[in-house]
Amino acid sequence: MSGENKTAAKIFNYCPNCGTKTGRGVQICPGCAKTIGDSQYDGIPxxxxxxxxxxxxxEHESFAAYNKSKKKIVTIAIPLIVLVLTIILSVIFGPAVGIVTGLFLLILMVIIALVQLRNKPxxxxxxxxxxxxxxxxxxxxxxxxxxxxxxxxxxxxxxxxxxxxxxxxxxxxxxxxxxxxxxxxxxxxxxxxxxxxxxxxxxxxxxxxDPRYTYCTICGALLLKGKAAQ
Ligand SMILES: [Zn+2]
Ligand SMILES: [Zn+2]
Missing domain, CATH: 2.40.50 (OB fold (Dihydrolipoamide Acetyltransferase, E2P))
Structure with a gap:
């Protein structure tokens, strides 16, 4: 019903059939040997x-992989942000204030990240x-x-x-x-x-x-689908 043409859904970072990471411009999937693209679904509505x-x-390994990549971004981003803020504060208020505030920020951001990244029910x-x-x-x-x-x-x-x-x-x-x-x-x-x-x-x-895909072609996660409609 909706969602069409809003995204770059024609980008195939992952094979829509088996979820293998292919990279741009690959014609044949190295995982399942299918042609990368919509042609493999010709005739299927x-x-x-x-x-x-x-x-x-x-539960699926592709969900775990997606969550892991999210965590990786956070674990790189937090120390970087804290480091930059500590340097700026040290220059303005002196190293003592900078380091104390930096440590405080680090603890605060780790707590926020843990709350954000925890699995919800x-x-x-x-x-x-x-x-x-x-x-x-x-x-x-x-x-x-x-x-x-x-x-x-x-x-x-x-x-x-x-x-x-x-x-x-x-x-x-x-x-x-x-x-x-x-x-x-x-x-x-x-x-x-x-x-x-x-x-x-x-x-x-x-x-x-595209609901005919098995995997997301952008992030490689398994798509959630129901039983075939009668
Ligand atoms: Zn494949
Ligand atoms: Zn995705």
């Missing part, structure tokens, strides 16, 4: 290819409300995309995105949705009924994918 019902696979629910707020602050656009869920465990949950609206556009009010704790992150959503979807979002990177 997109609509219905994502199936119906939640995926039976909830899985849950199921229904989309009850969508809100898009757009403001201009100091000339820059700032978007807040919020989806609210009524959950099976009686709790109300919400997910907020600032950097993209892929999942926000994809989910509609009334949709039955599952959140996968084994992936966590902002995009770990799977819709129950995907039988009419022309594109489905990757639960790891969030980009819209």
């Amino acid at each position: 997109r609509i219905g290819a994502a199936g119906f019902g939640y995926s039976e696979i909830t 899985s849950w199921e629910g229904t989309v009850v409300k969508k809100e898009h707020v757009h403001i201009k602050r100091e000339g820059a656009d700032r978007n807040t995309y919020t989806v609210k869920f009524n959950c099976a465990d009686g709790k109300n949950r919400k997910q907020v995105w600032h950097s993209h609206s892929f999942i926000y556009d994809y989910l509609q009010e009334g949709d039955r949705v599952r959140y996968l704790g084994s992936i966590s992150g902002d995009n770990a959503f799977e819709k129950y009924d995907k039988s009419q979807d022309e594109s489905i979002p990757c639960a790891c990177c969030g980009l819209a994918m």
Whole structure:
């Protein structure tokens, strides 16, 4: 229904059939020997290819690999940011203040990173409300995309995105949705009924994918699909 043409979904960093990392410009997958590209799906309709019902696979090595690469970015970014701030503060306020503040920042950022990167519990629910707020602050656009869920465990949950609206556009009010704790992150959503979807979002990177694919061609994660529609 949505999500089409919004992404560079025609970039094949990974084979859509077996998930092998291929790199740009590779014609034949070294993992499964299929032609990289959409031609291998000729004659298979997109609509219905994502199936119906939640995926039976909830844990996968490609999810773990995606989470690991996310962690790697954080473990490199945090020391770098702290180092730069420590140097700046040392120059302005002297080395004692710089080092003490730097250490404090390091501990704070490690705690934030651990909270952000921990696996959250899985849950199921229904989309009850969508809100898009757009403001201009100091000339820059700032978007807040919020989806609210009524959950099976009686709790109300919400997910907020600032950097993209892929999942926000994809989910509609009334949709039955599952959140996968084994992936966590902002995009770990799977819709129950995907039988009419022309594109489905990757639960790891969030980009819209052709539902005939088995793997996300951008990040290599397994796509969450249901059983074949009757
Ligand atoms: Zn392959
Ligand atoms: Zn992906």
